[in-house]
Amino acid sequence: MAPRVLVSDKLSTTAVQIFKDRGVEVDYLPDLGKDKEKLLEVIGQYDGLAIRSATKVTEKLIAAATNLKVIGRAGIGVDNVDIPAASRRGIIVMNTPFGNSITTAEHAIALMFAVARQLPEANASTHAGKWEKNRFMGVEITGKTLGLIGCGNIGSIVATRAVGLKMHVVAFDPFLSEHRAEELGVEKVELDELLARADFITLHTPLTDKTRNIINADSIAKMKTGVRIINCARGGLIVEKDLIAGLKSGKVAGAGIDVFEVEPADQNELFGMDNVVCTPHLGASTSEAQENVALQVAEQMADYLVKGAVSNAINMPSITAEEAPRLKPFVKLAEVLGAFVGQVTEDPITEVEILFDGQTAQMNTKALISAALAGLIRPQVSDVNMVSAPIMVKERGIIVAEVKRDKSGVFDGYIKLSVKTEHMTRSIAGTCFSDGKPRFIQIKGINLDAEVGQHMLYTTNADAPGIIGLLGTVCGESGVNIANFQLGRDRPGGNAIALLYLDAPFPEDVLAKVRDHKSIDSAKRLQFDVNGI
Numbered sequence: 001m002a003p004r005v006l007v008s009d010k011l012s013t014t015a016v017q018i019f020k021d022r023g024v025e026v027d028y029l030p031d032l033g034k035d036k037e038k039l040l041e042v043i044g045q046y047d048g049l050a051i052r053s054a055t056k057v058t059e060k061l062i063a064a065a066t067n068l069k070v071i072g073r074a075g076i077g078v079d080n081v082d083i084p085a086a087s088r089r090g091i092i093v094m095n096t097p098f099g100n101s102i103t104t105a106e107h108a109i110a111l112m113f114a115v116a117r118q119l120p121e122a123n124a125s126t127h128a129g130k131w132e133k134n135r136f137m138g139v140e141i142t143g144k145t146l147g148l149i150g151c152g153n154i155g156s157i158v159a160t161r162a163v164g165l166k167m168h169v170v171a172f173d174p175f176l177s178e179h180r181a182e183e184l185g186v187e188k189v190e191l192d193e194l195l196a197r198a199d200f201i202t203l204h205t206p207l208t209d210k211t212r213n214i215i216n217a218d219s220i221a222k223m224k225t226g227v228r229i230i231n232c233a234r235g236g237l238i239v240e241k242d243l244i245a246g247l248k249s250g251k252v253a254g255a256g257i258d259v260f261e262v263e264p265a266d267q268n269e270l271f272g273m274d275n276v277v278c279t280p281h282l283g284a285s286t287s288e289a290q291e292n293v294a295l296q297v298a299e300q301m302a303d304y305l306v307k308g309a310v311s312n313a314i315n316m317p318s319i320t321a322e323e324a325p326r327l328k329p330f331v332k333l334a335e336v337l338g339a340f341v342g343q344v345t346e347d348p349i350t351e352v353e354i355l356f357d358g359q360t361a362q363m364n365t366k367a368l369i370s371a372a373l374a375g376l377i378r379p380q381v382s383d384v385n386m387v388s389a390p391i392m393v394k395e396r397g398i399i400v401a402e403v404k405r406d407k408s409g410v411f412d413g414y415i416k417l418s419v420k421t422e423h424m425t426r427s428i429a430g431t432c433f434s435d436g437k438p439r440f441i442q443i444k445g446i447n448l449d450a451e452v453g454q455h456m457l458y459t460t461n462a463d464a465p466g467i468i469g470l471l472g473t474v475c476g477e478s479g480v481n482i483a484n485f486q487l488g489r490d491r492p493g494g495n496a497i498a499l500l501y502l503d504a505p506f507p508e509d510v511l512a513k514v515r516d517h518k519s520i521d522s523a524k525r526l527q528f529d530v531n532g533i
């Protein structure tokens, strides 16, 4: 059945066409995002949800989205999506990180000019036939200092434009390297220095717990008198009442505001203030940017729903469309290795180490780790996938380590998963053969070559006569056919294991009989999801 996507905000119809061309059914209902109740009613029918900033993807909506696999944000900011809630439910959240950055940077520059020269008021006055030539005395921006708070994609574009306009640019961004700052022609400074030196301040950070309210009464007090502030990032970055106080006192000479604490902003004290230029969250609103983000989000979502490729996901490692088919068998391998250990380990796991040997070390190991972790914790939490597994593992305080090494044995590459509990360490290794099927190649350090079946029986036992007979007999008596029977031991007469691939589940009541045998240490029924093997 074709996957179904709902577009619940206004998006270029390019997106709709791309979904259709790629075999995805699409409902384009651009006003639905604003109708919370209706959205809650219908969301359960969809595999994908494409949005802009109007649709609020809350925990409640996610709980109702029982089939949802991907949320695509046609734009940059994802603060309207409850990402932890989506991740816990295994839903990928992706954005389009570059599609509207030039457009938004241009809007910031436009607002800077508008505020410097009071263009909107001058325009309104001229249209009214007033010719108030003396009323509108502006300031030049040439030679002035621009303070950039946040120097990522948009901030960097603003920086290069401002340098071209002969401004001196200082930037505060903890993640900006000296090298990158030099490349952009900006001076990297601490926040307080920026506040003290800037004639214009422009904000380009995401809205996070760290950046919320970054412009407040305290920071305004540290600014130059006559500073002009531009915000094309997010409303919550500025405490609006503090900005209003700054404007009223004359400390702040002007502000260009595209984004508001509450949106849509139909009422706001900033409205009507002198030299406050407001736009209704228009940063991304050019035809070019809207084409870019619509095309990108539809391609990314369709690639994921149809091919399993992941790009620009906030909560999952990327998998390109080219690598997806090559990676797929190894994703399955990682998952079954995790599933094996998850099923045989009863104590709480404290540490996990995932070793990538040979060719597997060259692969997308982040994705493989996510798959292994999903397999590992599925026996406890069932509703988990590659998106939610890392977050769930972290929530449980499990430490995850990754080791990569060159080819070290007969296989071109393999993955080895070791887990520690308070009482023991357990490991299993596996590889994929050229048929694309996963094989277990080592358990507890004992070599074997076992196919993975939906139903399996695993025993640890003494290397003593009678084990094959016992297991063969009990399976025969229970009417369970053995598809494959693998044995391994560390040394003659030492520790041994048996792994049986069965055509039906091994009966629970017969398990006791197996466990009672003097040479058997443990016996466990295992189940694997063999879809795609």
Ligand SMILES: NC(=O)c1ccc[n+]([C@@H]2O[C@H](COP(=O)([O-])OP(=O)(O)OC[C@H]3O[C@@H](n4cnc5c(N)ncnc54)[C@H](O)[C@@H]3O)[C@@H](O)[C@H]2O)c1
Pocket: 075, 076, 077, 078, 097, 100, 101, 104, 149, 150, 151, 152, 153, 154, 155, 172, 173, 174, 175, 176, 204, 205, 206, 207, 210, 211, 232, 233, 234, 258, 259, 281, 282, 283, 284, 285
């Ligand atoms: N008005 C609009 O229509 C519009 C359009 C696009 C984007 N945006 C907003 O602009 C924001 C920035 O977009 P971007 O593409 O440049 O994002 P980005 O991720 O490329 O850059 C954000 C930068 O902020 C920096 N940063 C993070 N925390 C910081 C902190 N505490 N102090 C200083 N810097 C910090 C990061 O290091 C990063 O370099 C988006 O998150 C979005 O909310 C608004």
Ligand SMILES: O=C(O)[C@H](O)COP(=O)(O)O
Pocket: 052, 053, 054, 074, 075, 076, 077, 078, 100, 281, 282, 283, 284, 285
């Ligand atoms: O984060 C973004 O990309 C912008 O805020 C654009 O938002 P919009 O798509 O709602 O215009």
